Amino acid sequence: MKNKKMKIARIESEVSQEQLADLVGVTRQTINLIESGNYNPSLKLCLEICKVLHKTLDELFWEEN
Amino acid sequence: MKNKKMKIARIESEVSQEQLADLVGVTRQTINLIESGNYNPSLKLCLEICKVLHKTLDELFWEEN
DNA sequence: ACTTTTTGTAATATATAATTGACATTTAGT
DNA sequence: ACTAAATGTCAATTATATATTACAAAAAGT
Numbered sequence: 001m002k003n004k005k006m007k008i009a010r011i012e013s014e015v016s017q018e019q020l021a022d023l024v025g026v027t028r029q030t031i032n033l034i035e036s037g038n039y040n041p042s043l044k045l046c047l048e049i050c051k052v053l054h055k056t057l058d059e060l061f062w063e064e065n
Numbered sequence: 066m067k068n069k070k071m072k073i074a075r076i077e078s079e080v081s082q083e084q085l086a087d088l089v090g091v092t093r094q095t096i097n098l099i100e101s102g103n104y105n106p107s108l109k110l111c112l113e114i115c116k117v118l119h120k121t122l123d124e125l126f127w128e129e130n
Numbered sequence: 131a132c133t134t135t136t137t138g139t140a141a142t143a144t145a146t147a148a149t150t151g152a153c154a155t156t157t158a159g160t
Numbered sequence: 161a162c163t164a165a166a167t168g169t170c171a172a173t174t175a176t177a178t179a180t181t182a183c184a185a186a187a188a189g190t
Contacts, residue, residue, distance in 0.1 A: 016135080016137085017137065018135095028136095028137085029139085032137070033139095035137095042147080
């Protein structure tokens with residue numbers, strides 16, 4: 001299950017995976033893995049991404065049912 | 066920074082740390098550490114806890130600023 | 131067409147989340 | 161006061177998130 005919400009939010013913010021990675025302090029591969037799905041990031045990292053992309057946890061990481 | 070929101074939600078649901086741990090599939094110590102703060106759980110675990118306690122990510126794990 | 135940027139992946143190494151077992155303290159029940 | 165359940169915390173181990181290095185392919189720019 002890919003994380004489309006995060007990818008869309010990133011593109012809306014007009015930052016590349018690498019730029020987002022730098023902004024939140026991880027590597028580009030980590031960002032790529034999260035967007036690609038089958039990945040389980042830490043809460044701290046999720047919160048950092050939310051802060052940079054101006055979104056909330058629910059907006060980026062919540063999935064219904 | 067303790068996670069008071071989660072502790073309150075758990076008590077409102079009238080489950081012990083151990084019961085919650087069983088319900089989400091981790092050990093009691095893990096739940097205790099999250100409530101005690103200075104801990105960085107995985108997104109998957111946060112989502113499991115939300116599901117069991119009938120709360121959203123923002124309700125349990127969002128902190129302003 | 132060519133060049134540069136961006137993205138998708140893989141293998142190995144490192145940091146840390148989560149487990150296990152155990153014990154002390156606190157809280158609730160009787 | 162006594163007992164049992166619940167919580168706080170510690171040390172050692174295991175599982176896994178994240179880093180590092182690297183390479184190929186796709187997308188965007190000129």
